[in-house]
Amino acid sequence: MIDFDPNHDAGLAVDVFQRLEQIRASSPPIAYAPKAGGWMFFREDLIQKAFSDGEHFSTSLFNAGAQSGAPDMIPLCLDPPENGPWRMAVVRQLTPGKIKRLEGFVRAKAETLIAPIAARPSCDFLKEVAEPMPISIFMELMGLPAEGYEEFRNLAVQIISPEGLDRNTPATAAANARIIEILADLIAQRREEPRDDLVSSLIQETVAGEPIGPRELLAICYVLFLGGLDTVVNAMSYGMRFLAMDAELQDSVRRDPATIPGIMEQLLRRSTFVNPLRLVKKDIDLEGITLKAGDIVWNMCGAASNAPESDTGGPRHLAFGGGYHMCAGMHLARLELRVLYETWFKHIGPFELDTDEGPIMAGGPTMLIKRLKLRLNAAN
Numbered sequence: 001m002i003d004f005d006p007n008h009d010a011g012l013a014v015d016v017f018q019r020l021e022q023i024r025a026s027s028p029p030i031a032y033a034p035k036a037g038g039w040m041f042f043r044e045d046l047i048q049k050a051f052s053d054g055e056h057f058s059t060s061l062f063n064a065g066a067q068s069g070a071p072d073m074i075p076l077c078l079d080p081p082e083n084g085p086w087r088m089a090v091v092r093q094l095t096p097g098k099i100k101r102l103e104g105f106v107r108a109k110a111e112t113l114i115a116p117i118a119a120r121p122s123c124d125f126l127k128e129v130a131e132p133m134p135i136s137i138f139m140e141l142m143g144l145p146a147e148g149y150e151e152f153r154n155l156a157v158q159i160i161s162p163e164g165l166d167r168n169t170p171a172t173a174a175a176n177a178r179i180i181e182i183l184a185d186l187i188a189q190r191r192e193e194p195r196d197d198l199v200s201s202l203i204q205e206t207v208a209g210e211p212i213g214p215r216e217l218l219a220i221c222y223v224l225f226l227g228g229l230d231t232v233v234n235a236m237s238y239g240m241r242f243l244a245m246d247a248e249l250q251d252s253v254r255r256d257p258a259t260i261p262g263i264m265e266q267l268l269r270r271s272t273f274v275n276p277l278r279l280v281k282k283d284i285d286l287e288g289i290t291l292k293a294g295d296i297v298w299n300m301c302g303a304a305s306n307a308p309e310s311d312t313g314g315p316r317h318l319a320f321g322g323g324y325h326m327c328a329g330m331h332l333a334r335l336e337l338r339v340l341y342e343t344w345f346k347h348i349g350p351f352e353l354d355t356d357e358g359p360i361m362a363g364g365p366t367m368l369i370k371r372l373k374l375r376l377n378a379a380n
């Protein structure tokens with residue numbers, strides 16, 4: 001049993017990764033945390049088991065009940081084997097080949113956001129780059145018209161902000177309802193007039209030989225919206241935070257930009273911020289402990305894949321989860337991150353954290369970074 005609250009622990013607000021490493025190092029690999037309302041898994045093999053053993057571990061806790069008024073989280077809320085055909089329908093739309101066509105748009109967006117910052121002494125990286133970039137890219141991916149950007153950005157920011165995690169506040173519930181309306185309109189338009197975009201392709205998809213129904217289609221689009229925005233905002237901001245704290249790493253990227261894909265994986269590992277939850281659906285014995293049906297498990301991915309004794313020294317890490325629900329959008333996420341770093345290092349000289357207004361972080365199943373201000377062209 002450990003006395004640790006992964007949602008509200010004060011140390012997490014300062015540095016989620018340092019604090020979790022402290023907790024991991026002083027805890028058994030499986031610990032019961034009453035303040036977390038369940039078990040915490042700190043070791044990689046145990047986490048892989050939770051991700052890959054569909055007989056004992058379920059994602060059914062990610063359903064409509066958890067998000068008032070929102071559609072089910074398909075394919076995330078479905079257990080194997082039911083999830084398989086739904087997941088395949090989504091994954092087929094997000095293959096590296098399909099994502100490649102977005103590269104020009106992603107690069108142009110990164111240029112527009114980063115080039116004007118280059119001459120400035122400081123920037124609010126989270127607000128000026130990490131937030132707008134994935135929102136525009138999501139709109140392009142889905143086929144949402146660019147003229148709706150301002151409204152969509154305001155709604156998305158409301159929903160993905162730390163306050164927005166409570167879907168029941170009136171402002172967030174209203175934003176959520178409007179997003180669902182926008183996605184439903186888009187689906188209706190593409191049914192009438194298909195185009196070369198993700199929603200039109202999803203309409204053509206079949207699951208078990210049947211076209212995807214309207215409710216399920218909306219559910220999938222909603223999961224892409226929720227899954228593909230705050231995660232990228234966080235990955236960009238945490239990655240940039242590590243770079244801002246490491247002048248040597250910055251120099252090495254400047255000397256050889258071809259190393260960016262490898263460094264991006266390193267940064268993804270160091271900044272693994274999703275701790276996916278699972279529901280135990282059948283009693284199971286692990287490490288001499290019996291987990292009971294109905295128990296909740298927190299899979300502490302960042303702590304596990306950065307543990308000194310971790311064997312994931314290579315490019316493998318748990319930033320995108322694993323097993324039956326491994327991130328369906330990882331090729332898009334990697335494209336966005338690679339282009340971000342390439343464009344950033346093309347325009348921006350040495351940079352460091354703004355220590356007057358340092359980063360602010362928060363715990364939870366998704367550990368958010370809430371502020372990242374940078375000083376640019378710093379002498380180092």
Ligand code: HEM
Nearest residue numbers: 075076227228231232235274276320321325327328329333
């Ligand atoms: C760096 C950015 C991202 C990170 C760190 C990330 C992380 C994750 C993780 C950890 C999971 C597994 C959740 C679980 O097992 O409970 C997941 C699932 C998922 N992600 Fe991502 N994600 C990112 C970007 C994206 C993007 C850009 C999209 C789509 C446009 C996306 C779509 C999804 C979907 C659809 C699932 C559910 C897959 C399934 O249930 O089969 N993600 N993501």
